Amino acid sequence: MARRFLGRVILLRHGQSECTNVYPDITDEGMETITKSANSIKPLLGNNPNVVIITSPMARAKGSADIIAKTIGYSGIIKEAPAIRIESISKIRKIFFEYFARMVKCLLKNGKVPLNLICVSHLETLYHFVDQLPELDYKNNPLDHGEIIEVSVFDIGIDNTRVVEIEVTFRKKTIGRTKRILFDYEELIIR
Numbered sequence: 213m214a215r216r217f218l219g220r221v222i223l224l225r226h227g228q229s230e231c232t233n234v235y236p237d238i239t240d241e242g243m244e245t246i247t248k249s250a251n252s253i254k255p256l257l258g259n260n261p262n263v264v265i266i267t268s269p270m271a272r273a274k275g276s277a278d279i280i281a282k283t284i285g286y287s288g289i290i291k292e293a294p295a296i297r298i299e300s301i302s303k304i305r306k307i308f309f310e311y312f313a314r315m316v317k318c319l320l321k322n323g324k325v326p327l328n329l330i331c332v333s334h335l336e337t338l339y340h341f342v343d344q345l346p347e348l349d350y351k352n353n354p355l356d357h358g359e360i361i362e363v364s365v366f367d368i369g370i371d372n373t374r375v376v377e378i379e380v381t382f383r384k385k386t387i388g389r390t391k392r393i394l395f396d397y398e399e400l401i402i403r
Contacts, residue, residue: 215366215377218319219327220256221312223338223361224249227279229272236275245358246276250283252360253330257284262325265290266315267332276358277332293331305340306400312341313397316376319365344402345380347387359383365395374398 227242227249238246257263263284267277269292277290293311315329335355342348342361355361362381375396379388387393394403 215368217326218316218365218367218376219262219322219329221315221319221363221365222253222256222328222330223341223363224276224330224332225335225338225355225357225359226268226270226273226276226332228357229275231272233271235271236278237271238275238279242272242276242357243279246279247283249358249360250280253280254284256362257328260326260328262322263328263330264288265330265332266293267291268293268334268337270334273332273334277330280330280332293333304337308337308340309400312395313400316365316395316397320367320376342380342382345382345387345393348380348382348385364388368394375403378402 227238227246229237229242230239231237263286265277265281265286265288267273267290274290274292280286281290315331318329319327338361339355342355360382364379364381366377366379368375368377375394377388378393378395379386380393395401396403
């Protein structure tokens with residue numbers, strides 16, 4: 213069986229903030245950044261109205277998610293992801309990959325219509341994903357506000373497996389098309 217496109221996980225960092233934690237906690241520059249990001253997301257969605265927006269519970273992320281929803285014409289409920297407290301890098305990495313695994317399982321359960329999951333989060337959590345992919349050369353340039361990480365997720369068509377194939381586009385570079393990248397959503401590792 214050939215691989216089947218399950219959907220897309222669009223991860224992005226919230227817009228610039230004053231860090232007041234008073235909603236929407238986005239500066240004018242942050243609003244402009246997120247509007248620009250949302251306009252970049254629109255073509256990724258195509259004609260597929262099957263969209264879910266998920267956000268961190270922090271005001272700056274919720275404010276960013278609301279701007280994205282308005283810009284792309286999303287009228288559904290914006291779901292809040294569990295709060296991630298900054299404790300240790302290894303704990304944050306584990307929590308991020310557990311949450312990413314839940315998103316992958318959601319795509320697997322969704323059925324035949326691909327789903328677009330838009331997730332607004334923070335540098336402290338998102339960098340764990342790109343950090344696992346050395347081909348992206350992330351180390352010398354941190355994740356900017358509003359920067360998008362597009363992850364296309366594919367069922368590889370093998371029954372009783374807990375692995376999906378992913379293609380990642382970050383900073384106009386796509387990896388996973390020629391050399392397969394697999395995500396094990398039970399072991400929480402990228403291979």
